[in-house]
Amino acid sequence: MTHNDIDKLVHSWIVAAADRPADPRVRDITVRLVGDLCKAIEDLDIQPAEFWKGLEFLSAAGAANELGLLAPGLGLERFLDIRADEADAKAGIEGGTPRTIEGPLYVAGAPVCHGCARLDDGTEAEQGEVLFMQGTVYGDNGTPVPGARVEVWHANLLGNYSHFDRTQSPFNLRRTIVADEQGRYRLRTIMPKGYGCPPGGSTATLLDLLGRHGQRPAHIHFFVSAEGHRKLTTQINIDGDEYLWDDFAFASREGLVPPVVRVSDPAAIAAKGLDKPFASIDFDFSLHADSAAAPATEVERLRAAA
Structure with missing residues (x-):
């Protein structure tokens, strides 16, 4: 035929x-x-x-x-980002923090904190490496954006996300941070681990038939939004991870792998109220102003809510 x-x-x-x-x-x-x-x-x-x-x-x-x-595993979610980047370029929108995939594990309704937040509930504090992350949300003109909302979520040390993993406390490793009057945000959490697709599941089965692994590097997800600005969906990857540039979901991008600083100075440890070394990441977000010439960045899709 x-x-x-x-x-x-x-x-x-x-x-x-x-x-x-x-x-x-x-x-x-x-x-x-x-x-x-x-x-x-x-x-x-x-x-x-x-x-x-x-x-x-x-x-x-x-x-x-x-x-x-399956959508990110087959490259479809990355393809949507490529098309969005192309649409931005046609509208004259360039630079800023790169977008990358949302994934399927966001949960609406995370507790709102102002300026700073602790994400973890402490249950993995002994096994995990304490991580402090801080930065500023900027606009197109390089000026800080006070009151920007930084929604953040990541997996625990077993590669599981709260809400979907009912053994975790509600909203563990999930918060919404409202940036202060200088556009700054700060968070404390545990260093996330990389993880793989559920063993024996549909995605892992198909990837195996395709001769591919189903591993993701350690990463932290973000939605960053502010009035008058285009919403940013992105994530950072943890430098040094084995799968940093071999992500089964194709989400790794230049500009989203900030340096990780390991701090072992006793005075710095004491200043944080800790008794062991910790890690620190500096990362600023750069948002674009709203533009009628480019497609909306708020994607309508079914998301979990608690």
């Missing part, structure tokens, strides 16, 4: 068969996706058993809530 034959068939199924007004956008997307899938079936000689196995895989991934993990 030729591609032209397939296009005619799909048009008859989706467009000609309609007996009431259709949503044009949904219709056009459906026609394209169904047509492309039919062409792949024809070109690759996909057999019925393979087709149904594929549907079973997607059903299992959805039941396990892993579709949000």
Whole structure:
């Protein structure tokens, strides 16, 4: 069957068969996706058993809530960022802190703190390395942005996120920090660890068949927003991680790997109220002003809330 034959068939199924007004956008997307899938079936000689196995895989991934993990694992979420970068460039928006993927593990409603926050609940304080992170939120003109909201979340030492991991306390390693009058934020937490896709899960199974690993480097997620500015979705990676530039989710980007300073000076340790060395990261965020010429940065998608 030729591609032209397939296009005619799909048009008859989706467009000609309609007996009431259709949503044009949904219709056009459906026609394209169904047509492309039919062409792949024809070109690759996909057999019925393979087709149904594929549907079973997607059903299992959805039941396990892993579709949000498959999207970054197959590069789709990174592709959306590439397109957003291209749209920004066309609108004349350049520089600033690079965006990168959100991932599927944000939870709305984290406690709000002003100026500074402690993210961890202390349960892993003995095993983990204490990390202090601090910086300033700037605008396009290089001036601080007072009151900017810095939402932050990351995994625990086992690579698990609170809310999805019910053994953790609510909002462990999650906070919203409102920057002070100089646009500064500060946080204390534990150094996150890298982790992998759930063993035996849909994502890990597919990646294994593709000859790929499912590991992520240690990282910390951020939403940074302020009135009159474009929302930034980004994350930093922890320098020195084995998978720093080999992230299965393709989220590593230049400009998002700040230096990690290890502090062992007794006076500095005492000043922090600690009895052991700690790590420190300085990282500033640079936001762009709102622009009607570029697509919105607030992405509507289903997110968890507690």
